[in-house]
Amino acid sequence: MATAQPTQPLNFLGNLTPVTTANAPDARVAIAATQRGFETFGYIASDAIATAVYLAQALSKPILVEGPPGVGKTELATATASLLGKPLIRLQCYEGLDEAKALYEWKYGKQLLYTQVLKEKLGDLMAGANGLKESLTRLHEFDDTFFSEEFIEPRPLLKALWAKEGAVLLIDEIDKSDQEFEAFLLELLQDYQISVPELGTIKAVTTPVVFLTSNNTREIGDALKRRCLHLYIPFPDSALEQRIIASRVPELGHDLRRQLVAFVQSLRGLDLKKVPAVSETIDWARTLVLLHATELEPDFVRGTLNVLLKFQEDIEHVDAQVPTLTRLAAQAR
Numbered sequence: 137m138a139t140a141q142p143t144q145p146l147n148f149l150g151n152l153t154p155v156t157t158a159n160a161p162d163a164r165v166a167i168a169a170t171q172r173g174f175e176t177f178g179y180i181a182s183d184a185i186a187t188a189v190y191l192a193q194a195l196s197k198p199i200l201v202e203g204p205p206g207v208g209k210t211e212l213a214t215a216t217a218s219l220l221g222k223p224l225i226r227l228q229c230y231e232g233l234d235e236a237k238a239l240y241e242w243k244y245g246k247q248l249l250y251t252q253v254l255k256e257k258l259g260d261l262m263a264g265a266n267g268l269k270e271s272l273t274r275l276h277e278f279d280d281t282f283f284s285e286e287f288i289e290p291r292p293l294l295k296a297l298w299a300k301e302g303a304v305l306l307i308d309e310i311d312k313s314d315q316e317f318e319a320f321l322l323e324l325l326q327d328y329q330i331s332v333p334e335l336g337t338i339k340a341v342t343t344p345v346v347f348l349t350s351n352n353t354r355e356i357g358d359a360l361k362r363r364c365l366h367l368y369i370p371f372p373d374s375a376l377e378q379r380i381i382a383s384r385v386p387e388l389g390h391d392l393r394r395q396l397v398a399f400v401q402s403l404r405g406l407d408l409k410k411v412p413a414v415s416e417t418i419d420w421a422r423t424l425v426l427l428h429a430t431e432l433e434p435d436f437v438r439g440t441l442n443v444l445l446k447f448q449e450d451i452e453h454v455d456a457q458v459p460t461l462t463r464l465a466a467q468a469r
């Protein structure tokens with residue numbers, strides 16, 4: 137099962153051919169279709185996002201998604217899996233993440249149990265062996281059996297390579313892992329294959345769609361960047377953020393949505409320790425619905441600032457400006 141050649145990459149629209157000037161109109165149609173597809177799963181993709189995902193597919197390249205926390209990087213992989221109807225296989229990165237957790241482990245318990253059960257057989261095998269060298273040769277034949285696919289416990293990366301029908305592989309928050317782990321990923325990202333000393337090279341049965349995300353807590357190495365298409369997701373502009381809120385919190389009225397987004401956008405222009413991301417805008421929109429707010433009234437805003445801002449000093453900084461900011465938000469188009 138592990139030796140088949142990669143088949144065609146997964147496609148949004150039948151068989152995508154490589155992008156050339158000759159078929160550029162097809163690419164534009166496919167990108168628009170990708171955008172509409174995402175929307176049916178509640179994900180509002182900018183042109184840049186839809187284009188990057190389309191290209192990653194057409195070129196069979198992994199995509200490295202960078203940007204501040206809470207702008208929809210993880211959700212992009214989830215939405216892509218829904219859109220393609222493929223399982224999402226997620227590897228959450230952290231400091232100290234190693235191959236055993238990311239790739240595979242041997243099923244030690246099963247190996248031990250089988251050795252116990254096959255003890256007699258092992259005795260038979262060794263019987264009559266002539267000297268240590270011959271015993272060792274015979275023992276090697278035996279350990280080939282125990283270090284085979286049967287005894288492997290696949291972890292996310294191997295699961296993605298073995299997924300016959302393809303998968304979306306999300307390597308989330310790669311900036312949290314160590315540089316050694318990043319180096320280890322290079323072979324996988326270049327050729328969609330990995331090397332297991334006891335088994336040799338394992339190639340993807342079907343090329344998975346790979347997303348790596350980073351919150352930029354450290355610089356990602358050049359070698360890894362070179363293997364990936366790069367997508368930076370910034371905070372959305374006002375129009376895009378309104379569409380995201382309309383999709384995620386449809387109960388919120390149009391006028392209030394416009395005001396809420398204008399208010400959040402103005403906070404992003406202030407000198408804060410942590411400006412609110414899309415996730416906070418969504419939480420605040422839900423809060424407004426729950427509390428039956430009809431307009432952004434200064435006292436109400438002050439009372440719920442903790443949904444938007446996560447540092448007390450930011451809350452204190454904004455507090456005095458709330459009347460001005462709500463007035464401007466009410467006038468925003």
Ligand SMILES: Nc1ncnc2c1ncn2[C@@H]1O[C@H](COP(=O)(O)OP(=O)(O)O)[C@@H](O)[C@H]1O
Pocket residue numbers: 178179180181204205206207208209210211212349380383384414415418
């Ligand atoms: N473009 C978008 N369309 C719909 N929902 C979005 C969008 N961007 C962000 N979200 C929502 O914002 C929240 C945070 O997104 P997430 O993917 O966890 O952010 P990140 O991985 O960048 O930290 C999620 O609830 C997600 O559904």
Ligand SMILES: [Mg+2]
Pocket residue numbers: 206209210211308349
């Ligand atoms: Mg995330």
